[in-house]
Amino acid sequence: MGDLGDAVAVRQWCRLAADALGRTRADIDALNVFPVPDGDTGTNLYLTVLAAAEAVDRLPGDTGDTGAAAAWRALAEGALLGARGNSGVILSQILRALAEVLGGGGGLAEALRHASRLADQAVAHPVEGTMLSVLRTVAVACPDGGEAGAVARTVAEHARAALRETTGQLDVLARNGVVDAGAAGLCVVLEALAAVVTGEFPQTYDVPRRAVPSEAGEAGTCEPEDHAGGGGYEVMYLLDADEAAVSELRDSLDALGDSLVVVGGDGLWNVHVHTDDAGPAVEAGIRAGRPHRIRVTYLQAPADRHAHNTGRGVVAVTLGAGLTALFEDHGAQAVRRESGRAPSLDELAGAIVRAGDEVAVLPNDRAVLAVAEAAAQRAREDGVRVAVVPARASAQGLAALAVHDPLRRFDDDVIAMTSAAGATRSGQLETAGEEAVTSVGICHPGDTLGLIEGDVSVIGPDLTDVALRILTGMLSGGGELVTLITGIGAPDGLVEAAQGYLHEHRPDVEVVVYDGGQDRYPLLIGVE
Numbered sequence: 001m002g003d004l005g006d007a008v009a010v011r012q013w014c015r016l017a018a019d020a021l022g023r024t025r026a027d028i029d030a031l032n033v034f035p036v037p038d039g040d041t042g043t044n045l046y047l048t049v050l051a052a053a054e055a056v057d058r059l060p061g062d063t064g065d066t067g068a069a070a071a072w073r074a075l076a077e078g079a080l081l082g083a084r085g086n087s088g089v090i091l092s093q094i095l096r097a098l099a100e101v102l103g104g105g106g107g108l109a110e111a112l113r114h115a116s117r118l119a120d121q122a123v124a125h126p127v128e129g130t131m132l133s134v135l136r137t138v139a140v141a142c143p144d145g146g147e148a149g150a151v152a153r154t155v156a157e158h159a160r161a162a163l164r165e166t167t168g169q170l171d172v173l174a175r176n177g178v179v180d181a182g183a184a185g186l187c188v189v190l191e192a193l194a195a196v197v198t199g200e201f202p203q204t205y206d207v208p209r210r211a212v213p214s215e216a217g218e219a220g221t222c223e224p225e226d227h228a229g230g231g232g233y234e235v236m237y238l239l240d241a242d243e244a245a246v247s248e249l250r251d252s253l254d255a256l257g258d259s260l261v262v263v264g265g266d267g268l269w270n271v272h273v274h275t276d277d278a279g280p281a282v283e284a285g286i287r288a289g290r291p292h293r294i295r296v297t298y299l300q301a302p303a304d305r306h307a308h309n310t311g312r313g314v315v316a317v318t319l320g321a322g323l324t325a326l327f328e329d330h331g332a333q334a335v336r337r338e339s340g341r342a343p344s345l346d347e348l349a350g351a352i353v354r355a356g357d358e359v360a361v362l363p364n365d366r367a368v369l370a371v372a373e374a375a376a377q378r379a380r381e382d383g384v385r386v387a388v389v390p391a392r393a394s395a396q397g398l399a400a401l402a403v404h405d406p407l408r409r410f411d412d413d414v415i416a417m418t419s420a421a422g423a424t425r426s427g428q429l430e431t432a433g434e435e436a437v438t439s440v441g442i443c444h445p446g447d448t449l450g451l452i453e454g455d456v457s458v459i460g461p462d463l464t465d466v467a468l469r470i471l472t473g474m475l476s477g478g479g480e481l482v483t484l485i486t487g488i489g490a491p492d493g494l495v496e497a498a499q500g501y502l503h504e505h506r507p508d509v510e511v512v513v514y515d516g517g518q519d520r521y522p523l524l525i526g527v528e
Contacts, residue, residue: 003148004102007059007067009196014053014075017192020205021046022370024188027207031181034130034172035086035259036274036299041181043377044085048092049189050345050374051082072103080270081238081293086259087182089236089272090131091189093122093263108151109142124250124260129170131182137162138190152197159187163208179208232274234259234297235281239269241289249288256281274299297381312406312413313355316362316397317343317372320487320518323394330401332362339520342368348375353382358410360417361388362397366454387414392454393426394516395483395526420528425477427452427470427525429463431489464497467523471498474527475506482509483526485516490523 003009021028021042028042055078056071076099079092097115102108116139119132126132141158143151166180167173173180188205195201235257241249246262246269253260257275264270271291275281278296285291316332318324324334335351337343342365352359352375359379363372369390376386387410391397400417408416428451432443438456443449450458450470457473460466471482482502484495495513502509516524 004108004193004197005068005105007071010068010071010075011053011056011059013193013196014049014056016196016201017189018046018050018053019370020188020192021049021185022374024185024205024207025370025373027209028181028185028188030210031178031184031207033176033178034127034170034180038299040085040377041087042185043374044083044088045091045182045185045189046370047084047345047374047378048079048082048088049095050371052076052079052092052095054078054344055081069103072099075099080264080268083263083270083272084236085234086261086272086274087131087185089261089263089270090119090122090182091186092270093119093261094135094186096263096265107144108148108155109139109144112139112142112155115139118263122261122263124254124262125258127170129166129168129173129183130180131186133169134159134162134166134180134183134186137165149198152194156187156191156194159190163187177210184208232276232299233278233281234272234274234299235278235295236270236272236297237282237285237291237294239264239271239285239289239291240267241269242267245288249284252284252287253281256284295381311356311358312410313359314362314401314404315348315351315355315359316401317348317364317368319365319394319520320516322515322517323485324517326514326516327362327397327401330398331404332401337368339518342371345371345375345378348372349378352376352379352386353384357383358385359387360400360404360414361386362391362400362417362421363388364391364394364397366392385410389414389417389421391421393424393428393526394485394518394524395426396421396424398483399424399526399528423528425453425474425479425527427474427527428521429467429470429523429525430521432459463491463522464494467494467498467525468501470525471501472505474525475509479506479509479527481526481528482511483524483528484511484513485518485524485526486513487516487518487520487522487524489519489521494523 025042025046029039032039032041052075055074059074076096079095083089083092094115097118098111101111101114116135120126138155138158142155163179163183166183184207253273257273259274261272314332316327316334318327318334318336324336327334333355335343335348361372363369372388376388379386389400391400400421403416403420430449432447432449435444443459447459448463448466449456450466458466458469
């Protein structure tokens with residue numbers, strides 16, 4: 001069980017919440033009809049929490065006696081600086097409020113009440129049926145005192161119940177048969193918090209699907225709410241200003257548009273508004289103080305917004321020096337990561353922006369997919385047309401890169417790369433670090449694990465024997481080309497044994513061998 005007054009628990013919550021939002025991001029995006037149906041609420045929440053998690057990760061491992069307070073401060077600052085979209089800005093204010101109370105030794109009930117007050121104050125015109133009303137319900141229901149795990153469970157349960165009520169609280173949600181997207185994301189964050197406190201980690205985080213449409217709407221239709229001020233542009237910026245100037249700024253921006261949210265304090269603010277005229281919204285910030293990190297996004301971008309193309313590129317996330325060189329030799333820009341870690345959002349987004357006006361991204365690992373999607377979204381804000389090819393392994397990424405053709409239409413190129421990646425089965429060998437229960441039995445430290453498509457299929461003491469058994473399983477469904485990518489831990493004779501086995505049992509199969517140089521997996525396998 002985790003104590004939210006402990007820096008380790010804060011760090012764990014940030015990472016778990018970011019991972020959970022990364023996995024549910026697309027489902028939350030699909031719910032997004034309010035305040036505008038731009039399908040990015042899940043992505044914005046993920047970017048916001050990821051920014052908070054990365055800020056906490058940058059702290060030294062030992063933060064001394066003030067460790068928890070430092071972790072909470074870093075979390076709040078990271079969320080404020082990295083907040084994206086209407087929902088992300090509101091969430092950053094919620095996280096700031098939690099940090100102020102929990103970082104000072106207060107309880108969860110007090111923290112949630114404080115968060116509800118600050119979030120309501122940050123939004124110019126609070127609306128029922130949103131993450132604000134869900135938070136308000138949770139804050140009222142959360143009991144003072146009591147065992148920490150029981151309190152955290154109560155929070156998660158009441159959040160889920162309040163989420164279901166949002167459909168009937170806001171007309172645009174009822175017409176589309178959805179719960180509020182921002183509230184769904186908040187539930188995921190609170191469930192991650194409950195998991196850390198209780199030590200009970202769910203396998204999945206549920207996001208309600210679109211319900212059967214009412215007579216007022218049709219399935220798949222996203223009907224935006226009507227607003228008097230309305231706005232075709234989303235304007236966001238950080239602002240250095242005192243509180244008096246920000247109060248005047250709120251009045252000015254409220255007259256210019258809607259979805260106005262201003263959060264922050266102590267001289268640093270994050271400003272968000274939807275408006276038909278972005279210029280005056282930025283000028284209002286200049287009058288109030290010093291705006292920076294200004295972002296203006298067209299909310300209803302036409303399909304041909306990025307029709308121009310002055311360069312096509314591929315960005316590949318790689319593991320190991322050999323794989324990095326291999327992808328670069330085949331024309332990709334490589335972003336190297338460490339074993340067990342995804343690349344940073346800033347690093348990957350920057351690589352995408354530098355790669356060209358049209359960019360295909362190869363994550364090459366299941367754990368990197370969510371970060372790749374988030375980085376792609378950030379790059380799109382800079383005018384880049386991006387597609388993330390769902391390559392979940394290095395062998396799949398190589399297969400996709402092999403059919404890449406920069407002279408094709410971008411969409412056709414992405415389809416071809418996606419098809420090639422999907423037609424490649426992936427396998428890998430790794431060494432168990434601890435005892436665990438798998439789908440094929442219990443493994444012990446030092447055992448060799450053979451995985452196919454991410455699932456453990458073979459456990460054994462001998463790496464070569466496990467490799468041959470994995471090859472047999474992967475080829476049982478057919479195949480014409482086997483790719484073997486050796487790592488640092490590959491023993492002498494492994495490749496020769498695999499080649500000999502294939503020559504004897506599957507002489508029709510072509511074998512390609514690369515030295516990947518990865519340090520966690522002695523062998524990566526691809527079958528096309």
